[in-house]
Amino acid sequence: VKLQELESGGDAIELCVDRWGAGLTATLSKQVALLRRNARTPIIISIDKSSTGIARDDLSPAKVNNLYFAIVEHALRLAVEYLAVDLSQEQSRVEEAIRTRGNTKIIGQRIFEPSAPETWESEECLSLYFEAEKLGCQLVRFLRVATTREDNAAVAKFTNKVHALSGDHPPVIAYNIGRLGRTSQVFNSILTSVTHPAIEKSSDNQRDPQ
Numbered sequence: 702v703k704l705q706e707l708e709s710g711g712d713a714i715e716l717c718v719d720r721w722g723a724g725l726t727a728t729l730s731k732q733v734a735l736l737r738r739n740a741r742t743p744i745i746i747s748i749d750k751s752s753t754g755i756a757r758d759d760l761s762p763a764k765v766n767n768l769y770f771a772i773v774e775h776a777l778r779l780a781v782e783y784l785a786v787d788l789s790q791e792q793s794r795v796e797e798a799i800r801t802r803g804n805t806k807i808i809g810q811r812i813f814e815p816s817a818p819e820t821w822e823s824e825e826c827l828s829l830y831f832e833a834e835k836l837g838c839q840l841v842r843f844l845r846v847a848t849t850r851e852d853n854a855a856v857a858k859f860t861n862k863v864h865a866l867s868g869d870h871p872p873v874i875a876y877n878i879g880r881l882g883r884t885s886q887v888f889n890s891i892l893t894s895v896t897h898p899a900i901e902k903s904s905d906n907q908r909d910p911q
Contacts (some may be wrong), residue, residue, distance in 0.1 A: 712892055713783060714740050719749040720757070721768045724910055733779050743782035745808070745892070748772050750787060766791060773798050777805055785810045785842060788833055799837045808874070809833030813845040821845065821855035821875075830863060834871050839889070842874040847882035849877060856885045 714736055718729065736744050743753045748769055750756055754764045755772070769790060776784050777798065786798055786807040799807050809831060811819075819825040827841065833841040843859075845852065858874050876882060876889040886893050 709900050713743040713745050713786075715745040715747055717747045717749055719754040721755050721772055729772075729775060730779060731779060733743040744833070745785060746772075746776040746781050747808075747810070748781075748787070766794075770794050777802060781805055783808055783840075786838075787811070788829065788836075792836075793859035796836060801897075807838045808840045809836060809838030809871075810841050810842045811844075812878075815846050815848045817845070821852065821859040824895070826859060827862065830873065838871055840872050840874060842892075844876065844878050845882075847877035847879045847885070850881055850884070852877050853882065853885040853888075857888060 716729075716732060716736065732742060733746075748755065750765060750769055755768050760768070769787070773784065773786060774796075780803060782804075783806050784798075784802070786795055788795065788809050788811050809832075813819055819829065829843070830841050845856070847853065856877055860873055860875050863870065863875075872891050874889060874891045874893075876885040876893060880884075
């Protein structure tokens with residue numbers, strides 16, 4: 702990505718960390734500084750813990766977990782406006798990140814693969830939303846890899862169910878990803894990911910913002 706060329710009319714810019722190692726602490730700090738100087742919009746940091754992200758090179762789960770929270774801790778030190786934290790990570794460390802967040806707003810996040818037992822219609826999905834709220838997340842983001850176009854109607858029903866809850870609750874960001882999920886991205890009203898001309902794609906990743 703050509704950070705110097707970034708301009709944004711959106712609500713925020715998301716910086717996804719997909720690798721970590723020696724020297725990358727300084728690199729992330731520099732990228733955040735460039736975004737603040739050039740884009741002047743709130744920054745979201747998220748972490749790709751997939752096999753093409755920080756879990757590459759056949760790292761053990763314990764090593765990936767430690768890398769993940771090393772990034773979380775550095776992101777909090779940088780005091781970015783938003784930090785997406787995977788709710789499937791070790792709960793005690795998630796709680797610690799939320800407790801020490803300072804002014805950073807925590808987005809409790811889950812990304813559901815097609816094989817995941819949780820569906821938009823299942824009670825488990827709503828239960829995960831309540832879990833994120835109980836942990837103290839300021840926002841909740843659920844993404845699911847769409848396998849049929851009917852998934853777009855299903856996510857709309859889920860968000861309507863959350864919006865119908867009485868009382869105050871964290872805003873929900875929920876949409877499908879992949880080619881079949883584009884319709885749901887249009888109708889999501891909060892912090893939907895989109896791409897930018899300054900972002901260079903190295904491959905046709907169907908999960909990339911459109």
